[in-house]
Amino acid sequence: MSELLIKNGFVFDPLQGIRGDRMDIAVKDGRIVETSALQHPETIDASGMTVMAGGIDIHSHVVGPKVNVGRLFRPEDKLFKSPLKRCNRMEMGFSVPSTFKAGYDYARMGYVFVNEAAMPPLHSPHVHEEIRDTPIIDNAAMPVFGNNWFTLEYLKNHEIENNAAYTAWLLRATRGFAIKVVNPGGTEAWGWGLNCENVHDPVPYFEITPAEIIAGLIETNEHLGLPHSVHLHCNNLGNPGNYTDTLDSLKLAEGYTPKNNFGREQVLHATHLQFHSYGGDSWGNFESRAPDVIDYVNSHDNITIDIGQVTLDETTTMTADGPFEHHLRALNNLKWANTDVELETAAGVVPYIYSPKVKVCTIQWAVGLELALLSKDLMRTFVSTDHPNAGPFIRYPRVITWLMSRAARDATMKTFKWLERTIDATSIDGIDRELDLYEIAQMTRAGPAKALGISNTYGGLAPGMDADIAIYALNPENMPENPEEIEKALSRCACLLKDGVVTVRDGEVLTEPPKRTVWVDVKVPENAQVQRDIYEHFLRYYSVNLGNYSLFEEHLFNPRVIEVDTTQ
Amino acid sequence: MKTVTLTMTNPPELYLEGQNITPDAFAGKTAAEIAAIDVWEGKLKSPLGKYFTVEGNGGATAAETRIILRGDCSRLKRVGQQMTAGEIVIEGDADMYIGGWMKGGKIHVKGNVDSFCGLAMEGGELIIDGKAGHHLGSSPRGEWRGMQGGLIRVAGSAGNDTATFMNGGTIIIGGDADIHVSTHAEGGTVIIKGNAKGRVGGQMVKGDIYVFGQIENPLPGFKQVGEVEQEVDGVKARFIHYIGDLGERHPVSKGKPVYGNIYTRI
Incomplete structure (x- = not known):
């Protein structure tokens, strides 16, 4: 005792x-x-x-195949940046740390729960093996649904019950936690060299729009009553003028109310909103529209967000948004990896340098802080850097310091080459708000725990x-x-x-208490049609046999199951 | 300038990691203090004095410190790594990574060196009287920002992958170069006094390569545009001028695209 x-x-x-x-x-x-x-x-x-309470990270790419691609293709990310052995295992890497370093560094910052932001279902064994190797912190992982052929086909015909049965099956097959949506429809379109640039841009060959995918998944999520809501990475990430697409996406949540037994009050979590709050129509007149976006969020209680703060570091971008990474490599001409994951998703990895000397980067820096500082409800606004996309998670303390101190923001802004233009293109210079520790606890503990539906634990x-x-x-x-x-x-x-x-x-x-894998087991009524669809799709399209697809028990490390029963 | 002489009296069985053998690390230290500096043989850390006898004290600053290495240093790596000033003379052969990430000062190797020498160099001089191995003045693995500045001069030949991702500085090779010269380069100059084997300037965006001899297998991505007379490393000569790599992106400066240049002597 x-x-x-x-x-x-x-x-x-x-x-x-x-x-x-x-x-x-x-x-x-x-x-x-x-x-x-x-x-x-x-x-x-x-x-x-x-x-x-221990910190909760609602959105971070720390485990899985694309993270590992980042580790493998950025040996320079480790060069002269790897401390010698301090703990049980060797630590290495900066923007894409080794699993061991990720676990230790989160623990050093006082974090205990990290939600892996995108799990390609086909590669869930890899995700869970890396979860096992990430010490101390509890992990959950969200399989991606927004470009999954099953999901697209069910939602095209508005078969919410079938989609719910499939979702329950996939959550169990991958030991997943929630419904992640990355560039709905666009990632699938990228398989044809195309993209869905706004929510009404139809997905080629599927006759469905991103708007229908998002709304259908919100309905599915509330039909099942999952702990977390739909976790959305909006269409048209990172481009000038994309804030209208973001608002169009957020408006899709209107009229939906949360139905769950986990204390969650939102139906949509819009992630790394910084990347989606841009005005202008070119990099020349690129500007912040964070006030427009956060105003909308402020007045709609059924949405939560995380900021995706740019930390002004050299980092490695990685996302299931395949077309975005392909687009990014053409902007910075650096090394690049992209892949398509069969019926499910895609991914890409490109290094990126957020430099205080580059106007677009410093405007991006301001956009993230504007979102947090103009938010009227910090129980719905969370700290993130979309690790490692906008910066490594080890910069959370710096992000929090910027939020807590105008002087810290001013000191950083002094290093900007295009300070005047950054001030002109954003409202950051007019914001004097300094958050207190209670508000920081809302943004890093209570808020994300509630949004994830785990605030009882x-x-x-x-x-x-x-x-x-x-x-x-x-x-x-x-x-x-x-x-x-x-x-x-x-x-x-x-x-x-x-x-x-x-x-x-x-x-x-000092020590490494056993970590856990948190996943959601949903009981749904037997659905013969979905069973048959799964069987036939595997027979016809997948490169793996159905029997080899689901995660084997030995891949799952120290599970903590959250049970949801929809049959009652 | 003060001189520290290290004589290898007890050569390592494995290879010795000598990244602490720099004027920066020796500055302000006495011979006894220098003998206590860490070196690694495999994963085992030992004081430098286990392998070397140390004579002389370091100068007050790196710039006032000269290090002379004697004895068989052919299994000594990383000498002068990240050095900013001062001088190192290696009186015989040395192993890999000599002068890697060097920012200033001068290293003179009187024998041959192995691979990865002058890696990611930013400034200073690396003079090699013998021949060099592979990846001379190249970028570290994965890194797209290779050599930024400084001078590497090799009297003999060089191995493959010289000047990968070169951004600035000059590499002069007295003899022949093996395959892959200035791959992905975006600046800098490579001068090869002998022949080059092939794949010269592959995916090169910008920068200059001079070959006094022949390129055995030239790349199809380069186009001949004329002849020029230039003085290169003190030699005035006529060269055939090629631009490329035409398969790669090219930045535009003052309305004109910038290409990588290869010059071969007529």
Whole structure:
């Protein structure tokens, strides 16, 4: 029986509305309990420090085949950047870290749950093998549906029940967590060298539009009542003037209400919205339309977003948005990898340098911060860098520092070559808002946990929840004058408890408690038509046998199953 | 300038990783302190004094430090890696990665070197009296930003993949070059006094290659555009001028496309 008492910290828990009260948090056998339940606890003195639940990353590419392509084709990402062995396993890489480094670095920042943003269903064994090799943090992975032939065919005929049965089957086959949609229809069109540039651009050979795919998947998701909502990467990512396409996509959620037993209140999560909030019609007059996009989100409660903040680093872009990566390589002429995954999806990888000397990059930097700083509900606005697309996740502390400090933003803006033009093209210079630690806890813990439908276990400090607790050497009553100190304190947490085990102390990983794989098992009524469709498609189109497609049990590491029963 | 003389008295059984043998690391240190600097034989770390006798103290700064290496250094790698100033003289052969990521100063190798020497060089001089191995003045694996500046001069021949992804600086090869010269280059100059075997300038965007001898197998992506007379490394001569690689993208400067140039001596 292990008992721990975290004493006298300033506690921030937006799920319970606790705003920096000085209080004790009790831990027993890996769970948070009432302080009265402890008999002879060890104590951790957190006086003068900030106590929060372990961090939750709603969108990050850390495991799977395209991440590994990034690792393999960027040896220079490791050169002179790989620390020697500090923990149990060797750490290497910067923008695409090794699995071990990813786990350790998240833990050092006080994060405990990371949602892998795109799992190609055919390659789910690879995803789960890398999940196993990512120490400490719990992982879930979202299979991609937005370009899946089954999904396109069912939704074309508006067969929501059939699509739901297929979705349930695929979530089980891949041990997946939620419905991910990447450039709906566009990634499939790329197989023909085409793209779907807006939500009304029909998918070649499928006679369905991206709008119908998105709406159909929202209906499917709410029909099943999954913990998370549809997780959407909108069409036309990264292009000037794409904010109208983004608004068109967001409007598709109108009229839908969440139906689930997991406390989730949104029907659509729009991811890395920074990449989708651009005005202008060329790179010359490229500008921010973040205010238009976030205004819409502010006034629509059934949408959550994450920002996808550009961190101004040299990084490696990787996405299931095949046509976008193909387009990007023509812009920067760097090395490039692209692939098509049979009936399901595609992917691409291209290195990218977000330079403070390039006007487009500094405008992108401003767009992400505008989205967060103009948001009226930070329980629906989350921190992300779309790791590694807009920057590596190890920059979250820096992103948070920019959000918390106007001085930090100004210091970064001083390094911009095109400062005047960046200010002209964005509203960043007119924003004085500085977020506080409660708001940061909303954006990095409570909000994402609620949106993922896991807020009964993760993201809070109420008795009964997992004892995943991060302590930072930050005194909310006496915050450091120098913003760099905030970044430092958030980069290396003073202490991280994972399942009640002291895992990190003063930024150093002490031990590796067993991590988990979180997946969603949906029970649906027997559906003979879908069973037959699956059988026939595998016979006719797939390169693998149906019997070899589903994940084998030995690939699944320490599962935590979330059960959903739609037959009741 | 102060001189530190390292004499290899106890040669390693494996290869020795000598990235700490630089004027930058030796500056401000006494002979005893230098003997305590780390080197690696395989994965085992040892003090430099295990292999070398050290005579003389380092200068106050890197620029005031000269290092002389004596004895059999043919299994010593990475000497002068990332050095910024000062001088290194290797009196015989050396192994791979000599002068890699070098930013300034001078390295003089009196014998031969192996592959990856002058890798990703940014400045300074690397003089090799013998011959060089593969990937001379090339980019590190995966990297698209290769040699940026500085001078590499090899008296003998060079192996394959010289100057891959070269962006600037000059490489002069006294003898022949094997296949793949200036692949993907976007700047810089390579001068080959002997013959080049083939695949010269493949996917080259920009930059110059001079071949005094013959290119055994020229690439079809280059087009002959005329003859020029130029002074190259002190020699005035007439060259046939080719542009290319026509299969690659080419930037436009002042309304004109910029090509890679190959000149072969008439």
